[in-house]
Amino acid sequence: MDYSQSLEWLFKQLPMYQRVGKAAYKANLDNTVLLDNHLGNPHLSFATIHVAGTNGKGSTCHMMASVLQEAGYKVGLYTSPHLKDFRERIRINGVMVPKDYVVDFVNKHKLFFESNQLSFFEMTVGMAFQYFKDSNIDIAIIETGLGGRLDSTNIITPLVSVITNIDKDHVAMLGNTLVKIAGEKAGIIKNDVPVVIGERRASLRSLFRESAISKNAIYHQVNHRLKPLETDLKGAYQKDNVRVACEALSVLNQTRDYKILQRHLNSGLLNVVSNTGLRGRYELLQVQPRVIADTAHNKAGIKTLVKQLKLEKFNKLHIVMGMVSDKDVDQVLSLMPKKAFYYIARPNVIRGMEIDVLSGFFKKHQLNYKKFNSVSDALDKAKSLAHSDDLIVVTGSVFVVAEII
Secondary structure (H helix, E strand, O other), rough: OHHHHHHHHHHHHHOOOHHHOHHHHOOHHHHHHHHHHHHHHHHOOOOOEEEOOOOHHHHHHHHHHHHHHHHHEEEEEEOOOOOOHHHHEEEEOOOOOOOOHHHHHHHHHHHHHHHHHHHHHHHHHOOOOOOOOHOOOOOEEEEEEOOOOOOOOOOOOOOOEOOOOEEEEEEHHHHHOHHHHHHHHHHHOOOOOOOEEEOOOOOHHHHHHHHHHHHHOEEEOOOOOOOOOOOOOOOOHHHHHHHHHHHHHHHHHOOOOOOOHHHHHHHHHHHHHHHHOOOOOEEEEEOEEEEEEOOOOOHHHHHHHHHHHOOOOOOOEEEEEEEEEEOHHHHHHHHHOOOEEEEEEOOOOEEEHHHHHHHHHHHHHOOOEOOOHHHHHHHHHHHHHHOOOOOEEEEOOOOHHHHHO
């Protein structure tokens, strides 16, 4: 198989969560352990930092990777989902895994994958760990895909565990209360491994602290009153992610094997995009009229996005929006600006919410909107109607943003 055939085969395997949702979620790590053993336990060959959380974990991972690159380390970065190219999930010093490596990995292990009915996510985690081992990296930043306790990445024992924050998302898999969701995220806390917590609410911090104590893990609470360092990632909400990343790197710096200086922090945080290739986080795509893309897709993410929009200066606000079917649309739309005009479309994935269903929610919330056949059609129309001093925002889902960048 060539690269396109290898990808097609990967995507057609047992349902992956990014395409179909709950049906892809597995309630144990048995297959991950099975694959890791088959590969010779590659995750034991390199050091890691493990990151979980509801929002901000992707940005935090990229920030830490950028700083460590500036400090001279060879840094693996595993994140999900991807926006345009599958290989975005697996990078070393910002460079995506080569196509040939993907092809060779799939061809070599295809029979094993099929005979054990491995999921897309399990296979991808195995590929990342094997690639990092083969590339002899110094350290890897590993982002959980979903939850923590039962996430396929949770076979690692990191140098530092990081939990950014907690909010309601993926409730069908993780639970419908903040305490249940926090409990799943706390599953990445390991025995004798320090943990950094970015969550602000005292009740949830107590849960994490108790979990840390039970595992003899030193607990580090991020101080959100500290002035954060500057970053090239736009949006005021990135300040919290900067604080989390800096605290985690400070903990890492206390180990004898890593040395991160202030200049590495400064330059790393100011060059996240160029160092790691991160996109879609309040990203400016066009200047006149301004077009901003943001992957906010749940209540907490939309809340921070709307807060940022209140800081912007513009005449009229145009919002291109689509959502996937397992999100709480009522909660999201209750937060959206009432005076904006909305251009809505179904993202082109199986989980994409049908346009007539989505429009029903917009009617219910008395928002002004028009339906379009695709996200790109919606954006084109917004651009044609917007004046130079207007603002266009594309949001609602990772998959909406992926279609226009």
